[in-house]
Amino acid sequence: MQTILVVDDSPTIRRMVRTALGSLADVTFVEAGSGLQAIETLAVQPVQVVVLDLNMPDMHGLDVLKFLRSHRQYRQLPVMILTTRGDEPSRDAALQAGASAYMTKPFSPAELVSSIRQLLGAPSPPRHV
Amino acid sequence: MDDYFAEAEEHIIAVRRSLLALEASIGSNLPLPVLEELFRSFHSLKGISAMVELREAELLAHEMESCLRLIREGHVAVTSTNFETLVDGAKVLEAVVVAHRSGQPVPPVGRVLEQLESLARPAATKSAVVRGSVGSGESSKAGADRAVWRVTFTPSPELVARGVKVDTVRSRLLQIGQVLSVAPKVVPGGGVSFEFDVETDRDQELATWKEDGLTYEPLRTGLNAEASESDADRNSGVTELSTVPEISQGIATSGRTNFVRVDLARLDDLMRLAGEMVVTRARLEATLQRVERHVPFQEWRDLQEHSAGIERQLRDLREGVMRVRLVPIGEIFRRMPFVVRDLARDTGKRVQLDLAGQATEIDKFLIERMMDPVLHLVRNAISHGIEPSDQRIAEGKPPEGTIRLSAATAGESVVLEIADDGTGIDVQDVAERARTRGMSVPDGPIDARTLLDIICAPGFSTRDEADRGSGRGVGMSVVRRTVEELGGALGVKTEAGRGTTFQITLPLTLAITDAIIAHVGEHTFAVPQSAAREVIEVETTALRSIERNELLAYRGGTLPVIRLAQLFSIPVQDRPRFHAIVVGTGLAAVGLLVDRIAGQREIVVKTITDPLIHVHGVSGATELGDGRLVLILDVFALSRTARDRPHQIEGVSA
Numbered sequence: 116m117q118t119i120l121v122v123d124d125s126p127t128i129r130r131m132v133r134t135a136l137g138s139l140a141d142v143t144f145v146e147a148g149s150g151l152q153a154i155e156t157l158a159v160q161p162v163q164v165v166v167l168d169l170n171m172p173d174m175h176g177l178d179v180l181k182f183l184r185s186h187r188q189y190r191q192l193p194v195m196i197l198t199t200r201g202d203e204p205s206r207d208a209a210l211q212a213g214a215s216a217y218m219t220k221p222f223s224p225a226e227l228v229s230s231i232r233q234l235l236g237a238p239s240p241p242r243h244v
Numbered sequence: 245m246d247d248y249f250a251e252a253e254e255h256i257i258a259v260r261r262s263l264l265a266l267e268a269s270i271g272s273n274l275p276l277p278v279l280e281e282l283f284r285s286f287h288s289l290k291g292i293s294a295m296v297e298l299r300e301a302e303l304l305a306h307e308m309e310s311c312l313r314l315i316r317e318g319h320v321a322v323t324s325t326n327f328e329t330l331v332d333g334a335k336v337l338e339a340v341v342v343a344h345r346s347g348q349p350v351p352p353v354g355r356v357l358e359q360l361e362s363l364a365r366p367a368a369t370k371s372a373v374v375r376g377s378v379g380s381g382e383s384s385k386a387g388a389d390r391a392v393w394r395v396t397f398t399p400s401p402e403l404v405a406r407g408v409k410v411d412t413v414r415s416r417l418l419q420i421g422q423v424l425s426v427a428p429k430v431v432p433g434g435g436v437s438f439e440f441d442v443e444t445d446r447d448q449e450l451a452t453w454k455e456d457g458l459t460y461e462p463l464r465t466g467l468n469a470e471a472s473e474s475d476a477d478r479n480s481g482v483t484e485l486s487t488v489p490e491i492s493q494g495i496a497t498s499g500r501t502n503f504v505r506v507d508l509a510r511l512d513d514l515m516r517l518a519g520e521m522v523v524t525r526a527r528l529e530a531t532l533q534r535v536e537r538h539v540p541f542q543e544w545r546d547l548q549e550h551s552a553g554i555e556r557q558l559r560d561l562r563e564g565v566m567r568v569r570l571v572p573i574g575e576i577f578r579r580m581p582f583v584v585r586d587l588a589r590d591t592g593k594r595v596q597l598d599l600a601g602q603a604t605e606i607d608k609f610l611i612e613r614m615m616d617p618v619l620h621l622v623r624n625a626i627s628h629g630i631e632p633s634d635q636r637i638a639e640g641k642p643p644e645g646t647i648r649l650s651a652a653t654a655g656e657s658v659v660l661e662i663a664d665d666g667t668g669i670d671v672q673d674v675a676e677r678a679r680t681r682g683m684s685v686p687d688g689p690i691d692a693r694t695l696l697d698i699i700c701a702p703g704f705s706t707r708d709e710a711d712r713g714s715g716r717g718v719g720m721s722v723v724r725r726t727v728e729e730l731g732g733a734l735g736v737k738t739e740a741g742r743g744t745t746f747q748i749t750l751p752l753t754l755a756i757t758d759a760i761i762a763h764v765g766e767h768t769f770a771v772p773q774s775a776a777r778e779v780i781e782v783e784t785t786a787l788r789s790i791e792r793n794e795l796l797a798y799r800g801g802t803l804p805v806i807r808l809a810q811l812f813s814i815p816v817q818d819r820p821r822f823h824a825i826v827v828g829t830g831l832a833a834v835g836l837l838v839d840r841i842a843g844q845r846e847i848v849v850k851t852i853t854d855p856l857i858h859v860h861g862v863s864g865a866t867e868l869g870d871g872r873l874v875l876i877l878d879v880f881a882l883s884r885t886a887r888d889r890p891h892q893i894e895g896v897s898a
Contacts, residue, residue: 124601
């Protein structure tokens, strides 16, 4: 069983992400509505992958990411940035800060699933060449 | 100057939002962060208004700021009278800015300034301390001996299970003072802790929280220069407060450092340039096809590759520009709570406003033009839709009416809904009124489309008297025209006694779109990709005629089809088979019969604005690479034609 932490200040987006990722086998979800809550959640329970919004109250997603990357325990933790078009800094800035993947909202459920599957290390479905 | 207006508008929007939040907590504990935000907004407004020498705005902002400082510090309680004064102040301030922007004479500010001053005066002179109204519950000696403490909280699974979390810790700290900042820290040896910098004089309470994983140490002791300075300030009442406490300095500010404000016209220029490049590239492509025979294969293939590269990059460029233009639709919604509040008060009705999907993004150009139509529909919902409370109770409904504003993205469209749970539209009554006004109304049951046609007819109104909230019947026709001019569609659903829903469907953005290009005889048409569901091949023998309409068996049901050749009177030879482009969904689905599909490509939409050449079923034109004009089909209008107006099809095809 693998745990996915969904961080977004909008409960609707959190629900949409969970719904989209619901097709993955053997996963459970935890949610956080702010950057601080996210860090707290990571501190108290094991999480295998994080889906992180950028523009949130309290603590910007990029700061959460930078914090995680400065922490030995979370340096390898896969973090996908999922942000609204328009308020994202450049994709480069996010990747430079250590994002494992980057996607904009509105997102395609299929793409989200395949990215998260990759981040979870599960083999992706065979690609036809 | 434009920068001033842009920023002033942002602050005014923030002020509206904060005031609403404040209203909800009149009489109970006031949320300190909201007061802080209001205070900051007025502080900034004062500063920028002073920069552009808009004296009235500066004065107003200054008075508002003074009042808020007194409220924040607990010297003045927020009663509903005081609150109205604040709201009035905010409204006049907005009016001043708006008037200045449009070059109108600035409205008088004297009266509201006096009110604001009298709100602030008793507190300043008598220093009558009204306590307990501010959530922080600071002591009356606030400032004199307040120290800053660093409180460290280390979460653990046990604590979280007991409900002790970073959020609960913060709200506890807010009870005893001001949280200046909060930041996560790495604990040596693994783990995470949170550091809160708290300004408080009730540190003795901190000691009692030790078992909840909280430790604390002093950062700065009380009686420092800053505190006594603000204390002196408060006694003089209205002078400038030198230290605006910045809640959440540090981490929270990093989010707003990298924004650039751009004049929309510049983005329009970029979009137009990108559009022209799309056309030029299409010409290049056409030329490439022509010269293929004359150029050595290797050379030609290189050219072809470069051309394909340009196409990809153009697409990226276009998406990039488009993304910059998208803004959350919340900008429209944010204004509505004020409108609803005012109208509900004027009409004596009780109305609650639900908002959903504020984050849905839409082109800035559309936002500005949708403001008035949405405003109008909301006003209508209150004045015509929602019933008075006693009537609602009598009908077994909750006494408070609900208006729901929602937005969602559907494919390349944005759908806006304005729904009320009021009385619904009396369709028969509307039909009667229309007939007495000499409008032609079909007999029998009135469907939604006809209803919309009636209520959107210029001059039609269900009210004999115009009232303040909803005008004299010019509104709905303007609403519909605005929506349709923007390439959208207006819909209505109503149920007697249950309410009415207006639905506005808008394209996500304008200008460039993907389209299916199809030929009919010698002519070429474009169908927006966002409207087309699929393309199917149809044998002529599979078409069935019913009452002079042609139908096609389609996915277990039937699909009405329109022969474009007939509709536009294009001479064609009989064909054994056609292609049908299926557009629309559900009951509005229709198949457009064409001879050949030429492919799929990006087109630059030029809306046809000349009223003389307005043709039913055509929404605009585009040019392809060869310079020929191609008409873009208005699929909304066509599917309407097919479903609701069989007689019109006959008229056209006859």
